[in-house]
Amino acid sequence: MTYALGRVASAAGVLLAAFTVAFLLLQALPGDAVMIRFENPELGLSAEQIASVRESYGADVGLLAQYWHSLSGFLGGDLGFSVASGAPVRTLLGSAIPSTLLLAGLGFVVAALLAAALAFGAILSPSGWLANVLRSLPSLFVSVPVFWLGIVLIQIFSFRLGLISVIRPGPLEALILPVLTLAVPISAPMAQVLVRAIDDVQAQPFITVVRSKGAGEAWILLRNVLRNAALPALTIAGVLLGELIGGAVVTETVFARFGVGRLTADALDAQDIPVLQGIVVLAALAFVVVNLLVDLVAPLIDPRLKRRVHA
Amino acid sequence: MSAQQTPSPAPVLDVRGLSVGYGGGRGGTTQVTHEISFSVAPGEILALVGESGSGKTTTAQAAINLLPQGGQVLAGSIALDGEDVTDASASRWRSLRGRRVGLVPQDPGGSLDPTKRIGDSIAEAFRIHRAAPRRILADRVVELLERVGLDDPVRRAKQYPHELSGGMKQRVLIAGAIALGPGLLIADEPTSALDVTVQRRIMELLDDLRRESGTGILLVTHDLALAGEAADRVLVLQGGRVQEEGTSEVVLGNPTAEYTRRLLADAPTLATPVHRVARTEADRAPDEAPVLAVSDLTVEFGGGFLTRTPVFRAVDGVSFAIPRGTTHALVGESGSGKTTTARAVAAFQGAASGSVTLLGQDVLALRGPARRALRRQVQLVYQNPFGSLDPRQTILESVLEPLTNFGLEASPGARREHAVAALERVSLPAALHRRRPRxxxxxxxxxxxxARAIVLHPELLILDEATSALDVTVQAEILRLLDDLQRERGMTYLVISHDLAVVRQIADTVTVLRRGRTVEQGTTAEIFASPQQDYTRDLIASIPGGVHP
Incomplete structure (x- = not known):
């Protein structure tokens, strides 16, 4: 219990730090959204009018006051208003999250399946060269840029083969290519870690003992190796979530999907700081929650970690 | 123990003319064993004895068809319970393993699945062979745990491996191996990772099993004394060939092969005469203060203010002194605090209280340059030299390094000369100086x-299990070298060892430690001739090949 509370406290600390760093970095950007939108000479606003707009956005007070203002707002669930559109950031995020969650969730599941398929293929493959090919695939995958893969997939499957329509696709059809684009680079490090972990466990003396009791390879892999190899794979999966968030930004742009990624790109263009601030905290929250879950699940997989938990 | 000669029972294992090789393919095959023949009768213990590279483990692995990748039987035959299994299929072997032949592994620490409960690990054999209905599995597991002498078997079955000691884990592994009542157990160095008192109890358990259940046991060991004590018959291997075979009494008592004689001479037991000349008063100046004096040393771990872990006292009020030119040994089982004491002497570890006086200086109070200067006077040799040598340095560079670090000798040329001299002193010829550790x-x-330690001409050499990982013949050479060096240079040794037979050969005085406390202290001759404490007596009695009352 102490362990869980400690993890939660440190997760909250990470969130606060992410908020603060994002706030400082965004403030340090030259210019601001108010200036971009209202100091346009075509609008013909006077200096006093601009000053009153600044005041209404709370942009005229000191840095510390602004920090406190937006922090207390965030804690109360008020994420502020978009400077570019005037809509509440909460509404904007709320409309973007479901589609990104679907894309990222599916991408993650497909990546995990792909990684498991690669790892098992490499381990169980009867022929040496096939195992070698499967073992070297992840290195190839890891070096594929997301935007390039997306464009190549569209070229091949949509334009050449005409298998998947890019213009007004059905809801399911629209997900296939983006999910693949997102999954391939994420699956690579997972597969690498899993193969390595399985190799390490296979070399442990207890595997020889199980074999000496008459177990076959499939029994050993499923009942002994997998659980022991799961922990490193789980840990890397938590870390890869960050990559998933970054990948979603590129993927949504390439496939013109609406979601948090697109929202990020648009907000960056417009230097819409309240929206960016909201997105950073959202991403940090997702990252922290997933890694918290990983930390809480790990002792269930490996009982040796429980000792540290109870201590 | 005497051989139980029943009139020609069918052997549980019969190996005829077995040759095993590794490799194949382009590299060609390297043959590692040559026409080895032996058989194990029901209820018999046969020991395969040899040093590393003798082919003892390879032969045992072939008998359960668990040779490492690339290993193959080149010639000969293997029969289990009269069935020729030399060319048996993989699936036939799977049904034989566990039922006809079981394995007791070397390292109990890594041989249980860390994510499985003890009970599940033991039940695995039943599950693999579908040999017992699920509802009675738990009862069978408890029976087996009782059979191997574990207390509170119901609770143990629910525990995980990391909650058990090494000896308990080995009992669990034996329970798992005998679950389906195989006629043959292959025990590959089953006790070499265990403390000597635990080793004795595990060997007693194996002895009970063969007597009560008629299990034949193929015991693989490097320890001739252990083999002689536990086995009915002994097979001595060297370089993959049988050197000698016979009953334990004959092989140990009246060996015919030259190699066996050398093994026996090099492996110290309590029966071996001590060759070393004990250091006497005449070897040192009479009024000289001891090189090292440890007084009431206490070392504690844990007890952090925030973590609220209880304080663990690793060393508790230990005192001893070593006069110049003599050897003092700290002996004890794992967790006795012997290594922690040595670390405090070398100023790698602080102390809660007490004092360590080396050459008149208080080690525990020294800081900075003074401590560094002191380190030159104390050098360490560890159990595993492979881990303490930089794999990328040639051995000459390794020996030069401490000279350079301390800025000794005037010129690089002089340093090199000095390092070469040190390597030659330890009988490493110039041809090897450019090699790397591997x-x-x-x-x-x-x-x-x-060489790396003596090149600095230290006053005190700490030998932490320095010969424990070596074959006995090599160990004997290293011990002779250390003895010569001590006499030549008047160095003082602090020896840390779990092996009392070795300690008896090399130490002048002994401190027996248990759980951080001194159990007994005295000259080596006194301690071994008339131990005063039960614990010391138990330790000495546990050494294989000892003289039993």
Whole structure:
């Protein structure tokens, strides 16, 4: 219990730090959204009018006051208003999250399946060269840029083969290519870690003992190796979530999907700081929650970690 | 123990003319064993004895068809319970393993699945062979745990491996191996990772099993004394060939092969006469203060203010003194605090209280340059030289390094000369000086580690299980080298060892430690001739090949 509370406290600390760093970095950007939108000479606003707009956005007070203002707002669930559109950031995020969650969730599941398929293929493959090919695939995958893969997939499957329509696709059809684009680079490090972990466990003396009791390879892999190899794979999966968030930004742009990624790109263009601030905290929250879950699940997989938990 | 000669029972294992090789393919095959023949009768213990590279483990692995990748039987036959299994299929072997032949592994620490409960690990054999209905599995597991002498079996079955000691884990592994009542157990160095008192109890358990259940046991060991004590018959292997075979009494008592005689001479037991000349008063100046004096040393771990872990006292009020030119041994089982004491002497570890006086200086109070200067006077040699030598340095560079670090000698040329002299002193010829650690044998690497220590001309050499990982013949050479060096240079040794037979050969005085406390202290001759404490008596009685009352 102490362990869980400690993890939660440190997760909250990470969130606060992410908020603060994002706030400082965004403030340090030259210019601001108010200036971009209202100091346009075509609008013909006077200096006093601009000053009153600044005041209404709370942009005229000191840095510390602004920090406190937006922090207390965030804690109360008020994420502020978009400077570019005037809509509440909460509404904007709320409309973007479901589609990104679907894309990222599916991408993650497909990546995990792909990684498991690669790892098992490499381990169980009867022929040496096939195992070698499967073992070297992840290195190839890891070096594929997301935007390039997306464009190549569209070229091949949509334009050449005409298998998947890019213009007004059905809801399911629209997900296939983006999910693949997102999954391939994420699956690579997972597969690498899993193969390595399985190799390490296979070399442990207890595997020889199980074999000496008459177990076959499939029994050993499923009942002994997998659980022991799961922990490193789980840990890397938590870390890869960050990559998933970054990948979603590129993927949504390439496939013109609406979601948090697109929202990020648009907000960056417009230097819409309240929206960016909201997105950073959202991403940090997702990252922290997933890694918290990983930390809480790990002792269930490996009982040796429980000792540290109870201590 | 005497052989139980029943009139020609069918052997549980019969190996005829077995040759095993590794490799194949382009590299060609390297043959590692040559026409080995033996058989194990029901209820018999046969020991395969040899040093590393003798082919003892390879032969045992072939008997359960668990040779490592690339290993193959080149010639000969293997029969289990009269069935020729030399060319048996993989699936036939799977049904034989566990039922006809079981394995007791070397390292109990890594041989249980860390994510499985003890009970589940033991039940695995039943599950694999679908040999018992699920509802009675738990009862069978408890029966087996009782059979191997574990207390509170119901609770143990629910525990995980990391909650058990090494000896308990080995009992669990034996329970798992005998679950389906195989006629043959292969025990590959089953006790070499265990403390000596635990070793004795595990060997007693194996002895009970063969007597009560008629299990034949193929015991693989490097320890001739252990083999002689536990086995009915002994097979001595060297370089993959049988050197000698016979009943334990004959092989140990009246060996015919030259190699067996050398093994027996090099492996110290309590029956071996001590060759070393004990250091006497005449060897040192009478009024000289001891080189090292440890007084009431206490070392504690844990007890952090925030973590609220209880304080663990690793060393508790230990005192001893070593006069110049003599050897003092700290002996004890794992967790006795012997290594922690040595670390405090070398100023690698602080102390809660007490004092360590080396050459008149208080080690525990020294800081900075003074402590660094003191380190020159204290050098360490560890159990595993492979881990303490930089794999990318040639051995000459390794020996030069401490000279350079301390800025000794005037010129690089003089340093090199000095390092070469040190390597030659430990009998490493110039041809080897450019090699890297992995290109040397275990004994040669340990010589490098010694050269690296003596090149600084230290006053005190700490030998932490320095010969424990070596074959007995190599161990004997290293011990002779250390003895010569001590006499030549008047060095003082602090020896840390779990092996009392070795300690008896090399130490002048002994401190027996248990759980951080001194159990007994005295000259080596006194301690071994008339131990005063039960614990010391138990330790001495546990040494294989000892003289039993």
């Amino acid at each position: 290109e040397l044998s275990g004994g040669q690497r340990q010589r490098v580690a010694i």
